[in-house]
Amino acid sequence: MTKPGSPPLGVYVHWPYCARICPYCDFNVYRDRGRAPEQAALVEAIVQDLTAQAALTGPRTLVSVFFGGGTPSLMDPDAVALILETARRLWTPAADLEVSLEANPTDAETQRFSALALAGVDRLSLGVQALDDSALQFLGRDHDAATARRALEVASQTFGRVSLDLIYARPGQTPQAWAAELEDALGYGVEHVSPYQLTIEAGTAFDRAVRRGQLIPPDDEAAAVLFETTQSVLTAAGFEAYEVSNHARGAAARSRHNLVYWRGWDYVGVGPGAHGRITVAGRRHATEGQTRPGAYIRHVAESGRGFPEFETLSPEAAAEERVLSGLRIEAGVAYSELVALGLSPDHIRVKSLVADGLLRADNFKLSVTPAGRLVLDHVTRRLLV
Secondary structure, three states, rough: OOOOOOOOEEEEEEEEOOOOOOOOOOOOEEOOOOHHHHHHHHHHHHHHHHHHHHHOOOOOOEEEEEEEEEHHHHHOOOOOOOHHHHHHOOOEEEEEEEEEEEOOOHHHOOOOOOHHHHHHHOOOEEEEEOOOOOHHOOOOOOOOOOHHHHHHHHHHOOEEEEEEEEEEEOOOOOOHHHHHHHHHOOOOOOEEEEEEEEOOOOOOHHHHHHHHOOOOOOOOHHHHHHHHHHHHHHHOOEEEEEOOOOOEOOHHHOOOOOOOHHHOOOOEEEEEOOOOEEEEOOOOEEEOOOOOOHHHHHHHHHOOOOOOOOEEHHHHHHHHHHOOOOEEEOOOHHHHOOHHHOOOOOOHHHHHHHHHHOOOOOEEEHHHHHHHHHHHHHHHHHHHH
C-alpha cells in the first residue's frame, strides 16, 4: 500500500500507430494497417513494463495516466481498460486521478468514444487542429471541418472534460481569420484549449517542402502577432494561459498530466520510444523505451522492461530540466531546485533578464513575464549558457 504523503506519479502510455502520418509530425509513429498481432503483443508488453517499473518506483500516488501517440483512440477499448487496471493495481490511485487519451475527430474514432469512457478515460484531448477544410487539407488531416464539429459534440456529451488542440501560424493565416476560428471553436463549450504554433521539424514532409521552396511559413513577426491574437481571444473568453501553449478555464480544467511534466514530478513512460523520469535511491533517472514496436516487445520479453538502461541525471542536468520545463508555467521554478546551477535572484544572468523585462523580480522562484514567455527559448538559452 502507498504510505500517506507518498510522492505523486504520472504514467505515460505511448501508442505509436496512426491511420495516416501527418506532414508536420516528428513523433515516433507507424502506419496502423495490418498490425493486429503486433498490437496485441504490444499491450502485453506494456503491462509487463509497467509491472517492472513499479518495482523500481516503489509505492507512489498515481495522479495521472495519459495515453498519447500516435493515435491511442485507435486502441481496442479493452486494451485501454487492461492497462488502466494494471496501473491502478500497481500504484495507489489519487482520489482525483485523471485519465486522458488523445483522439482524432474521424468518424471511426468517434464511434469508440463511449467504449473508451467506459474503459476509464475521463478526459479527451481532441486533435481538431483546424476548423477550415482548406487548412485541414494543407495539414494532411484525414477529417474535414464538419467531421470535427460532430466529434466535438459527441466528445462533450461523453467525457467529463474535453481539451481541444489547434494549430496556428499556418501559411497565409491572418490574425482576423485566426481569431474567428478560435471563437468558433470556443462555441463548443470546451474548458481547455491547446493552440500550438506550427513548427517545421527536421525530417518531416513539411521540412522537405520548405527546403524545396514549396512551403513558406510565417516569419517571426507574423507568428508573434498570431501568438498575441491567441492570448487576446482566449483571455477575453475567460481562459488562463497557465502554460505557453495551454489555456484552461479555471484551475480544475488544467491538464493534470502536463502539470506532472512541468512541475518536475516523476512519470513512468511505457510503449515504444516513451520517455520517463523516475527517482530511484534519491537520484533522478531518465528512461527511453526501444523505439520500434517489435524491438520494444522483444526487449520486454528478454529483460522485463522496455528500456535498455537508466540514465542517471547529474544534479546539474536535473536542474537544467527543471528550468526548461518549469519556466513554461506561470508558477515557475523555486530557486531551491536550482542550487546545482548556482542560479539565484542575485545571479548576473538572472538580474540581466529581470532588467530586460523577461524574468520577474522574485526572491523565491524563477518565472518569466508575458514578454519572456513570447521568447522563452531565448530566455532559457541565456540562463543555461
